[in-house]
Amino acid sequence: MSEHTLHYGDISWTMPVADKNLAAVLQSNPVTLPELEPEEAVREALRHPVGSPCLKEIVRPGEKICLLVPDVTRIWQSPAVYVKVMVAELNACGIPDSDILIVTATGTHRAHVGDERVRLLGGDICRRIRIIDHDCRDTAHLVHVGDTSRGTPVWFNSYAMACDKIIITCGVVFHFLAGYGGGGKMLLPGIAGYETIQRHHKQALNPGFGNGTNAEVRSANMADSNIFHADIFEAAAMARPCFGLNVVVDDDYRIIKAFAGDWISSHAAACRLVDSMDGVTIRERTPLVVASAGGYPKDINLYQTIKLLSNALGAVQPGGTMILLSRCPEGFGSPDVETQICAYGDMRAREQALRETFSIGSYVGFLFAEAAEKHHLILVTDMDASLFARTRMHVCHTLDQALELARGFLGPELDVRTTIMPHGASTLPKLAG
Template structure:
């Protein structure tokens, strides 16, 4: 059969499998229309859901905070859609000097000027500076009270001092809050560190030793406390407008929604499920997946999302090979700390409950998956560092396949997922 291309960092690796071994290549569905990306953007902005058009919401002389994602989400092609939003603001009489670009870094690192240029594109980068939100700068936070979950709502002062907050981003499956985009631009995007940790601490089960919360997973918001808590926080902030994109199987903008931060996002979630929720009849012995290449595999922190999605197509005790270059290694020292510094998942969970951080949770999620499945990473991470988590690391896909064995004899039925950070396998019988 024809080799399957899998992204690895900034290059492509070819996978050859016997046809009798391969059950299915799990990929997003085509968007079903012939519209250009530009046409999709304009149509969404022209037909907002639950609000007036952006140009009718803002008034000349007002200050507008435009919240954008950070470089780990550069794949959403912000440089393509942001000029249209700025143009609409300008048409409403908002001067460039009254438009503030605030990067929703959450608890991620600050970015370079070159990375800001990548996000805005050449033309906007000449006109605007980008401010990176700093969740630990308490002097630049406004206290807005607490949610019903007890999470403090501390939000970036620059945003709150503006007349309008516009949130942008992309809607994809997310292993904590069900779907990304929407409210995530507020919490964790421009929230304080205590807000972020309080919210994400809800990801653990109420029962100590039980690991992660059973409803905290990709594609689910029902009884998902992170979703409910984030939504409350966003409601307190009450952003004036949302613009979110959805990517197609080719990595282009395949759909977009605009309008009310909750209602438009709900429509976007349904569109994502229609395109990236892939029904399967049964789980397989082996899953071979790519996180989707750079920047989705820039570090293990980011690549853990692909691991979380990919496992949904795998039998208990099955094997997953994940291609994730991880040129930045673990991506955060606390991801490495929770993985390498403890000998058991119970000890890791105890540490997580003692001093919760998102990075530690990401590392714990990786080790929790590795306890239920056999995990092999094709990566640049030092193999010794993942031995404690019972994860094997090799430098090539060929080496990973040799570790599995049985493929040529069709003993192992296999799914291949070229973009596992986006696609969510769903067993048909589980959806009833």
């Protein structure tokens, strides 16, 4: 018998598993990297670009440069660190502050309020550089740059497109739709129009009403089979980004490595590092998966818990049981998630609403409800069970309650092969072969 610690908010529980039943305990793979301070890691990347000349050979004095940066929902990337270094590099290339425009890639998110820009980028950058929050619904400041081969009309922020050069800056992690975050996502949805985002995002669904989600639209898949990813990069190429800076952070959100250079090649290099760290090989899918998001802040709300669900689905057998630990002190985290969970009584109604007005939040809610249709999905959360009454999700408030419920599905002794995921929001199971 072995015992395994699983975090839940700011507390933890212990999960006992008989040795003969323990299939795997998923932990990030150890990766040896040079021990550099975050700013130095970024400077090192700029000194050794991937697939590209150095920045000083790409930008010229007199040119207007647009820096695409994430919004405050991605503050875990430490943009205050890497944007400051990038601005200093542009200054060294002869580009003064007055010729730099920062556009926050908000996608469909709201504009920044209060001190959020300062927290995101630092007070010095906010005082020196002109900053614009992208507004996907401001049609007066969108420009049509073409259509993708899949029929997505590509409208981008006109302020960014009016600049001579566009540089992408971002952090890279697994993404449950695009394969990986960052890269082309900084343009679509980052600085795209609402119509563009809607048309593109619907590619996460299979064609034809009632056919649900596309299984190839998933974490770590950057092959052409993931049409969501392929459409992003086709659209992003229309903006002709001249350079990219991509950072990878550890579990404490500290930059441990950066990759700069060609916007596609440098992003791919960052993706390979993320995969080597957090892509964990498993030999089998199991009837029972017990997974924790990793505690606070990774389990702050149900919206963020989609990372945990997506990864756990990679380890569970078809029709198996998943116990997901996510405290969710801030509830659903999105009104669109809440609507999908609470407002509809069946999957057809959910899918109809999703196809009519697609949003990431709606898709997250749909995925939870869909997963509960195909598996025994037990959510351990502080949220009220009544909120999930119109889904097939089972809600408990402790791990012991969840295990008791699982015995009803798997037998009183839980004598089944089991996978434990202590850091389920970040570790992605990859089936051997």
